[in-house]
Amino acid sequence: MGRCRCCEKGGLKKGPWTPEDDQKLLAYIEEHGQGSWRALPAKAGLQRCGKSCRLRWTNYLRPGIKRGKFSLQEEQTIILLHALLGNRWSAIATHLPKRTDNEIKNYWNTHLKKRLTKMGIDPMTHKPKTEALGSRRWDSKDAANLSHMAQWESARLEAEARLVRESKLLAVSNPIQQQVMISSAPVQNINKTLAQPALPPCLDVLKAWQELWSKSTGAGIFPVAGDDLESPTFKLNFSVNAFPIESTVALTENQVAAALDFAANSSVTCGVGIIKEVCEMPEELKERLDNTMSLQEMTYTTESAWFADPFRAMSESTPLSNIVEGFTDVLAYNCDDKNSLLAGDNIMENGDKTSCSGNFEENNNHYWNSILNLVNASSSGSPVFYSNK
């Protein structure tokens, strides 16, 4: 296929951008907006290819980009997410909205990777290379658990991404869909000063990291407030890929109760079955859900519970769509004031926190605890997470 490569055209500048180039690009985008990158350089008077312009814009000139030193919390987030997601920089970047994937990737490669290595931790597997940190032995079960954790987290992220995408498509004509969008979209409005919950002391790698960091900076362990780490729960931009896992989802009564408590406080996890039990789902939405997934295949009666052991459940036999959609539904119903939402109240308009704001804050606060508690509950043998008594 003879794809045209704009960068192969002669006479185009390569290499570092000059202030003049930046100014031209900025001025053009200010006036015409971004997009049509191929045509942009000629119109903007730039001797650059469109790709180069797009990159310069998204990685450097775009407003809202935070530059400079990464905070401890940002470092922790990157390490944690890298353990879960691997080199999916764009996915990681959605959890650090002011950082670009390129910047995170560079920071990982030039700082974090080396420092982890120095700490005796393999940056790719996140396993200790030696027993120097007092870590326990790593075995194949650990690796399997890590893999399951990553899969579970991926499923959650992709579910949220799907939710955002779908709700945007349907929001105009369907108030229920507006509710879905409201509960998931406006990460940009989350107040920067929201306090982060204290992370449970269960991350071996991060704890070691903390200690190292606090030694070098004099900072305390797990600073929880005033940092600008934003909740990763809301702003996601993933493609939905087929997930190669099938397993059976089943919940006991107690586990459903526990899950309900959990769902009341967090958007992180829950199941379709739970929602079916608790929420009077509007017919319209129910129909849509029934049409787009295998709700009826869901069982939640006995034996293994994915809530208590999501990794195990995922590894067994439940269609992933159930799990994924489960997350979606909890998000959809995780707002306290359903009536006002359905009535079409303005939510988070103009950056103001309105009827749903309490939940955003709650979700923000519960995010880490939720993930880590789940992980602790379900993967005592995890290579990354273990109870630190």
Added chain:
DNA sequence: AACCTTTACAACCGCATGGAT
């Protein structure tokens, strides 16, 4: 001061994907 090495980061490149025609 000159040279070499390392570090940090911007930018590039190739590929994948999805939509439009």
Added chain:
DNA sequence: AATCCATGCGGTTGTAAAGGT
């Protein structure tokens, strides 16, 4: 269905600045 195009992503490279000898 085939092709083109725009865009996104992740790996890699280029290079200026900083540090060391």
